[in-house]
Amino acid sequence: MADNEKSRIEKVSIVISRGSLDGVYPGLIMANGARMEGIDATIFFTFFGLEAIMKKRADKLKVSTVGNPAMHMPTMVGMLPGMSSFATSMMKKEMDKLDIPPVGEFIEMISDTGADLFACKATVDMFHLSIDDFLPQVDGIINVGEFYERSANAQIIFT
Amino acid sequence: MPVKQIAGVQVDLDDEGFMINPDQWTREIAVELAKEEGIDTLTDGHWKIIDFVRKDSKEKGQIPTIRRMKNIGGIATKDLYDLFPQGPAKKSAKIAGYPKPKGCV
Numbered sequence: 001m002a003d004n005e006k007s008r009i010e011k012v013s014i015v016i017s018r019g020s021l022d023g024v025y026p027g028l029i030m031a032n033g034a035r036m037e038g039i040d041a042t043i044f045f046t047f048f049g050l051e052a053i054m055k056k057r058a059d060k061l062k063v064s065t066v067g068n069p070a071m072h073m074p075t076m077v078g079m080l081p082g083m084s085s086f087a088t089s090m091m092k093k094e095m096d097k098l099d100i101p102p103v104g105e106f107i108e109m110i111s112d113t114g115a116d117l118f119a120c121k122a123t124v125d126m127f128h129l130s131i132d133d134f135l136p137q138v139d140g141i142i143n144v145g146e147f148y149e150r151s152a153n154a155q156i157i158f159t
Numbered sequence: 160m161p162v163k164q165i166a167g168v169q170v171d172l173d174d175e176g177f178m179i180n181p182d183q184w185t186r187e188i189a190v191e192l193a194k195e196e197g198i199d200t201l202t203d204g205h206w207k208i209i210d211f212v213r214k215d216s217k218e219k220g221q222i223p224t225i226r227r228m229k230n231i232g233g234i235a236t237k238d239l240y241d242l243f244p245q246g247p248a249k250k251s252a253k254i255a256g257y258p259k260p261k262g263c264v
Binding site: 029032033035036037038098100105113114 | 224225226227229235236237240244245246247248249262263264
């Protein structure tokens with residue numbers, strides 16, 4: 001038991017850098033799961049990961065069917081119109097069965113657990129965005145230095 | 160399988176202290192289990208959650224997710240984390256007399 005307590009994770013900082021549905025969910029599930037275990041969690045959204053916290057985009061993310069060998073689908077088939085939407089709706093249906101919420105609702109839930117959500121300043125500047133483009137649960141726009149400051153004593157997980 | 164006397168009832172527990180048989184549960188047991196989890200007094204807010212966990216688990220055959228507590232049970236996620244800090248899903252299940260939740264969300 002003593003060993004167990006010593007090695008317990010107290011805090012995680014999760015970076016979400018991709019904007020596909022399959023790129024965003026693992027980080028969200030890990031952040032939410034951390035809070036469920038009483039572990040402090042911060043999520044840093046960077047590059048295309050910002051789509052997950054954009055008002056206009058959060059609930060429109062799609063599964064990538066091209067360049068993804070695990071889809072077991074030839075690239076040319078994955079390119080056909082509607083394939084990505086089809087794969088996305090299949091995945092959403094399966095996730096709903098497991099009670100995994102849509103992205104917008106998940107962000108709201110994770111924020112309600114007490115986790116902190118931040119957008120990456122470099123990406124915000126690059127895409128000419130402002131805080132108004134983001135869901136109200138976003139706690140702010142921070143640079144990479146501030147991210148490391150906030151991650152003191154945390155395990156950093158890049159997704 | 161450990162057996163323990165809690166609030167005057169012989170209760171079957173797993174190795175982590177979760178009840179194996181929800182039918183052995185009583186409200187007095189809940190009060191004792193809550194104390195073990197560091198919750199000295201069960202308020203109306205706690206009971207609303209415990210009652211929903213018991214009712215929903217009985218109907219659905221599995222412990223409700225946090226999302227289900229919010230959408231079906233009308234329990235705000237913030238309240239759940241305030242009332243059962245440091246692991247709300249596990250703690251509420253434990254105090255409600257159910258085994259440890261197995262899902263990821």
